[in-house]
Amino acid sequence: MTNLWLRLAALLRNTQRPSRYLNHEWACTYKPEAAYRFCMVYPDTYELGQANQALRILCNAVNRQEGMAAERAFLPAHDFCDTMRAEGLPLFSLESCAPLAEFDAIGITISHELAATNILETLDLAGIELHSAKRTDAAPLVIGGGPCTFNPEPFWSFFDVFVIGEGEDVLGEVLQCHRTMKDAGAPRGEILHAIAQIAGCYVPALYRWCDEEEAQRCGSWIEPLGEGIPRVIEKRVFEGFATSSAWEPCIVPFAETVHDRLNVEILRGCSRGCRFCQAGMVSRPVRERSADNIVSAVVEGLAQTGYDEVSLTSLSSTDHSQIALVLERLNREYQDKGIRISIPSQRMDAFGVSMAGLVAGQKRGGLTFAPEAGTQRLRDAINKNVTEEDIFAAVDAAFSAGWRHCKLYFMIGLPDETDEDVAGIADLAERIYDRAKAALLPQMRGALKITVSCALFVPKPLTPFQWDGQISSEEALRRVNLVRSSLRSRAITVHWHDPATSLLEAFLSRGGRECADVIEQAWINGARFDAWTECFNKDAWDKGAASLGIDVACAAEHTYELNYVLPYTHISAGVTQDFLRAERNRAENGDVTCDCSCAACTDCGVCTDMNLKIELAEVRHA
Amino acid sequence: MPEHPHFHLRVFFQKKGRLALLSHLELARALERTVRRAALPYAVSAGFSPHMKIAFGSALPVGVGGDEECFDVQLTSYVAPEKVLEALARVSVGDLMVSAVYPIGNKVPAASVAYPLSVYEAKFFCAPRRALLPPETITVVRKSKEKELVVADFLEGDMLWEDATLTFSLWSKPTGSLRVDLLVESIAKQDETLELISLTRIHQHALLNLL
Numbered sequence: 001m002t003n004l005w006l007r008l009a010a011l012l013r014n015t016q017r018p019s020r021y022l023n024h025e026w027a028c029t030y031k032p033e034a035a036y037r038f039c040m041v042y043p044d045t046y047e048l049g050q051a052n053q054a055l056r057i058l059c060n061a062v063n064r065q066e067g068m069a070a071e072r073a074f075l076p077a078h079d080f081c082d083t084m085r086a087e088g089l090p091l092f093s094l095e096s097c098a099p100l101a102e103f104d105a106i107g108i109t110i111s112h113e114l115a116a117t118n119i120l121e122t123l124d125l126a127g128i129e130l131h132s133a134k135r136t137d138a139a140p141l142v143i144g145g146g147p148c149t150f151n152p153e154p155f156w157s158f159f160d161v162f163v164i165g166e167g168e169d170v171l172g173e174v175l176q177c178h179r180t181m182k183d184a185g186a187p188r189g190e191i192l193h194a195i196a197q198i199a200g201c202y203v204p205a206l207y208r209w210c211d212e213e214e215a216q217r218c219g220s221w222i223e224p225l226g227e228g229i230p231r232v233i234e235k236r237v238f239e240g241f242a243t244s245s246a247w248e249p250c251i252v253p254f255a256e257t258v259h260d261r262l263n264v265e266i267l268r269g270c271s272r273g274c275r276f277c278q279a280g281m282v283s284r285p286v287r288e289r290s291a292d293n294i295v296s297a298v299v300e301g302l303a304q305t306g307y308d309e310v311s312l313t314s315l316s317s318t319d320h321s322q323i324a325l326v327l328e329r330l331n332r333e334y335q336d337k338g339i340r341i342s343i344p345s346q347r348m349d350a351f352g353v354s355m356a357g358l359v360a361g362q363k364r365g366g367l368t369f370a371p372e373a374g375t376q377r378l379r380d381a382i383n384k385n386v387t388e389e390d391i392f393a394a395v396d397a398a399f400s401a402g403w404r405h406c407k408l409y410f411m412i413g414l415p416d417e418t419d420e421d422v423a424g425i426a427d428l429a430e431r432i433y434d435r436a437k438a439a440l441l442p443q444m445r446g447a448l449k450i451t452v453s454c455a456l457f458v459p460k461p462l463t464p465f466q467w468d469g470q471i472s473s474e475e476a477l478r479r480v481n482l483v484r485s486s487l488r489s490r491a492i493t494v495h496w497h498d499p500a501t502s503l504l505e506a507f508l509s510r511g512g513r514e515c516a517d518v519i520e521q522a523w524i525n526g527a528r529f530d531a532w533t534e535c536f537n538k539d540a541w542d543k544g545a546a547s548l549g550i551d552v553a554c555a556a557e558h559t560y561e562l563n564y565v566l567p568y569t570h571i572s573a574g575v576t577q578d579f580l581r582a583e584r585n586r587a588e589n590g591d592v593t594c595d596c597s598c599a600a601c602t603d604c605g606v607c608t609d610m611n612l613k614i615e616l617a618e619v620r621h622a
Numbered sequence: 623m624p625e626h627p628h629f630h631l632r633v634f635f636q637k638k639g640r641l642a643l644l645s646h647l648e649l650a651r652a653l654e655r656t657v658r659r660a661a662l663p664y665a666v667s668a669g670f671s672p673h674m675k676i677a678f679g680s681a682l683p684v685g686v687g688g689d690e691e692c693f694d695v696q697l698t699s700y701v702a703p704e705k706v707l708e709a710l711a712r713v714s715v716g717d718l719m720v721s722a723v724y725p726i727g728n729k730v731p732a733a734s735v736a737y738p739l740s741v742y743e744a745k746f747f748c749a750p751r752r753a754l755l756p757p758e759t760i761t762v763v764r765k766s767k768e769k770e771l772v773v774a775d776f777l778e779g780d781m782l783w784e785d786a787t788l789t790f791s792l793w794s795k796p797t798g799s800l801r802v803d804l805l806v807e808s809i810a811k812q813d814e815t816l817e818l819i820s821l822t823r824i825h826q827h828a829l830l831n832l833l
Contacts, residue, residue: 009640013685013818018643026655026715252655254641254648306655306713308674338666338673 001037001098007089008097015080019255020046023094026252027304029059030095034069036179038062039093039103039140041073043110043118044531049074051257053265053313054109054146056250058167065172068179071095071103075122078529084125091126100126105141105178107171110148110155113508114501114531119144119158120523130520132160132205137188141178143171149202150235150282151461151568153221154508154515156204161195163202164571165235165282166268170200196229200236202571203229209513221512221567234572234610235282241268242287242615246297252305261309261342262301266294266326270315271596271604271614274372275383275587276414278460279315281580282573284606286597287615291322295329302339309340318347318355319597321618327358345370349390353397366405366451367398373414374424381587382414382465385595388428395432399439404447406436412479412496413457413471415587422479425452426486433489450492454480456502460509462573464583466566469559470506473499500538501530506556512567518545518552574606598622628665628675628696631706632733634722635691641717642687642820650678652718653693659713662706665696679733679826680740680794683803687822694726694733737826738795739778744788744806745819756781756790757808762801769798776800781809789824 012018040059042049049055055072062070071093076084084091090099100106106128108119120130128142129135135142144152144159145167152162163170174195181191196203206229207222215221224231238244246264253260269286270279289297298310310330317323323343330341341359346352348369356367371391373379379386398406410425429452437445456476459468471479476499484494508515521544522537529535545552560566562581569577579602586593596602598620607613637649644652654676657664665675675696682688697706703723710720730736756777759770776799781790788809792800803821810816 012643017645018684019645019648022640022643024640024715024717026652026659026713252652254644254652256648256651302658303661304659306657306659308654308658336666336672 001096001102003097004089004092004099005097007087008092011080011083011087011089015083016077017255019253020074021076021094022254023097025254026306027249028095028251029063029070031063031069032096034067036068036175037071037096037098037103038068038175039071039073039100039106041100041106041108041122043075043108043115043122044529045077046074046253046255047257049109050251050253050255051259052109052111053248053263054111054167057248058107058145058171060249061168061172062175065175068175069095071098073100073106075118075125078532078535081121081125081528091122101128101140103140104182105143105175107143107145108159109146110144111146112531113148113154113505115148116154116508116519117523117527117530119155120520121528123158131157133157135160135188139188141191143174145171147278147282148509150278150571150573151509151511152202152204152571153513153567154511154519156513157516159204160192161201161203163236164200164233165573166238166241167236168238168240170198170236173198174201193226193229200234202233215565215567219565220570221565222570232570232572235574237574237610237612238268239612242289243293244289246289246293247300248297250301250305252307259311261311261340262298262305262307263311263313264294264297264301265289265314266312266317266323267314267320270319271602272316272319272385273383273583273593273595273602274385275381275464275583276372276411276457276460278463281463281575283315284574284604285612285614286319288320288322288617290617291325291329294322294326295333298330298341299333308338309342311342311344313344316345316347317343318345318352319620321616321620323355324358327355331358346394348386348394350393350397353394353401356398357401364402364404366407367403368407368409369394370409371428372409372411373417373421374410374426374428375421377590378414378417378421378424380590380592381416382411383583383587383592385592391428391432392435395435396439399436399448404440404444405449405451406432407451407453408432410452410454411457412454412483413476415457415465415468417479419479419482422482423486425454425483429487429492430489433492448491450489452483452487452492452494454483454494454496456497456499458502458505458509461566461568462571462575462580464580464587466510466580467560467562467564467584469557470503472553472557473503476502498533498536501536503553503556504530504541507552510566510568511555514548514550517548518550521545521547574604574610574612576605576609579604595622626698627728628698629700630694630696630726630728630730631703632692632694632724632726633706633710633720634724635693635714635718635720637682637688637691637718638822639687639717641715642682642822643685645684646678646681649682649718652715653678656710656714656718657695660706660709662695662701662709663697663699665698677732677734680735680737680799682823683801685821686742686803687820689822689824690721690826691823692733692826731828737828739791739793739827740802740823741789741791741825741827742802742806742821743824744821746786746788746810747817747819748815749786750783750813750816752813754783754809754812756805760800760804760808762798762804764798771798771800773800773805791827
């Protein structure tokens with residue numbers, strides 16, 4: 001492989017944060033002898049990508065295979081992208097500093113919709129054809145994965161194959177298939193045909209895209225072209241998760257990354273059933289690792305990395321049946337050693353706060369809670385399963401235990417939201433403020449701070465709210481202003497997201513293959529790093545969509561009938577469309593649905609249809 | 623005061639190769655993690671935010687390597703310096719390899735101020751075509767404020783060229799230091815054939831050594 005290091009090094013002296021491009025971190029793996037070479041790409045800068053757990057897990061999985069090497073690549077910062085183009089330096093991997101185009105296969109994580117133009121920036125900077133259809137036999141196989149592949153259609157033409165769901169097993173299968181057939185001299189088309197038959201793999205080029213009328217009539221937007229190509233692509237689940245070691249070897253970066261600490265994944269899945277939440281719907285069933293497994297992983301991980309902080313990660317860490325035991329054991333182990341233990345999200349009740357207290361030590365900065373909606377009616381409709389008593393119990397516990405700040409996450413524009421619900425956000429925040437004030441000594445009250453953060457609801461694929469439209473940007477701002485004007489206390493501050501990026505997310509999350517052209521046009525017009533506020537180029541998107549005659553707002557704001565077949569119905573996360581429809585109806589009636597990890601089965605389809613089961617370390621209590 | 627006196631150690635290491643491009647903060651973080659990986663009985667401060675009792679030598683700019691860099695660390699129990707060196711070497715990355723560990727008293731000047739005179743070596747691809755003089759002043763920007771520093775105030779002795787290698791010594795002062803990378807850059811600018819290969823602090827002098 002070509003080594004670009006000398007050319008790169010010549011540019012690094014005059015670039016910001018060269019540590020992004022250096023490699024040589026502690027514990028990185030380099031297998032120069034491996035015949036088959038794979039590169040895992042995170043389409044954003046090192047600081048974000050190096051912290052990504054999928055990248056870490058998948059690189060380790062591929063490196064464990066004989067004769068296979070996995071390297072890492074990230075997009076350089078945007079100004080360095082320009083420098084590289086001007087110097088004719090292609091995008092490179094870190095370990096070999098080799099051009100991406102020389103790899104046998106590359107994997108790109110699509111972790112959120114706003115990464116769309118960065119995928120094109122990655123491919124273009126790497127000198128790889130943007131479109132799967134134009135790639136020759138010599139080009140690397142371009143594999144997509146990650147949360148956004150539950151609706152892969154907006155990205156369909158840029159990828160050769162998408163792997164749906166958890167990649168631990170399936171990525172290896174795809175690469176082995178590719179390697180064997182490539183070695184035997186099989187043409188690209190034949191290899192893609194074989195990969196399309198591996199469970200969890202979607203090769204978009206092997207399907208005809210139907211028009212809307214046909215899709216609604218036939219119940220699917222795609223039609224397989226050829227024998228043996230599945231009609232429905234079911235997500236893959238890493239079945240050995242619960243019993244596999246929670247210690248996942250990790251690289252210790254020099255550059256400060258987001259979440260710059262040891263991450264130990266303690267459980268997968270969340271079945272609380274919040275109706276807006278895609279992660280909860282697509283990552284079922286719940287699978288917990290045991291306390292022994294977690295504690296030994298933390299001990300081993302801290303010893304091997306030298307980190308001073310460990311985070312017990314998952315979608316809802318305080319729901320782990322042995323979380324109290326885990327935290328108590330870790331506290332004993334690391335008392336007075338300057339090691340911090342953190343859990344990423346707090347459950348909104350007294351138990352959640354007591355768990356937060358176990359990890360906080362003496363330093364009590366801020367606590368974050370997510371009531372999501374301002375009134376009980378709306379919280380029931382979205383199945384948040386949090387009552388006002390829970391919220392106040394959490395607040396009382398937090399502020400009497402020494403916390404002074406609290407951040408509250410809300411969503412604006414949830415289906416069926418009324419002005420009363422919006423004003424309810426302000427009202428709830430005020431009452432939380434009053435409770436917090438009462439729990440504090442008078443001399444402490446001056447330090448009391450409450451932050452209300454309002455995100456705009458984005459309808460996500462494979463959730464009960466996938467048929468619901470987003471509210472318009474103007475309406476979103478009106479509702480934010482309603483929250484702001486309804487607040488009296490100066491100790492409460494309101495933050496909100498830019499509706500323009502949320503609109504784009506809504507457009508891309510439910511869009512079909514027509515989105516690919518919009519993404520490409522936007523990128524041609526200069527859009528990239530859309531998730532970076534300072535880089536977001538709304539104009540580029542507006543012009544791109546207009547040139548194709550596509551109304552982004554109209555698509556994002558459209559509410560479909562519940563029998564409407566959405567453009568990704570052929571992708572299955574196990575949760576049936578019937579369950580999602582039933583949940584949408586229950587939302588309308590204000591009926592809540594229990595968490596099946598501690599109550600009865602809700603018949604979502606995952607365990608029954610995919611032959612999976614909930615795996616708990618101990619019995620959970622509601 | 624700690625219940626038991628801590629054992630103060632000074633650790634010398636190199637900052638070389640591509641890792642010369644690390645910033646001081648990145649370097650500090652990497653060294654702290656190295657000490658933790660070595661499983662040494664490092665001391666931890668008391669208070670709301672306990673952290674390792676470690677102190678770093680004077681900072682090098684991004685892109686400048688060092689042959690004799692150092693940091694001080696306190697241990698709660700005695701470990702023979704050679705054992706500390708061995709333990710650190712096992713868990714150090716190649717380009718930040720430790721080279722020596724010495725016990726130091728708790729009264730010696732901190733690593734960051736112990737060596738006020740630094741000897742630098744700049745290697746270029748070829749020798750300059752004519753004699754080059756250092757600029758009279760260097761403008762440094764700190765916290766968006768421009769400050770003009772007189773080079774002669776910092777330079778000790780002459781700048782010596784030997785073929786394509788330039789060697790010189792700079793004082794660091796309590797009021798601040800001259801940015802060595804800017805100094806070399808401004809010298810190199812005078813001859814467009816000069817292309818820098820590496821810039822390294824090859825030695826640091828303690829005051830005692832100079833007396």
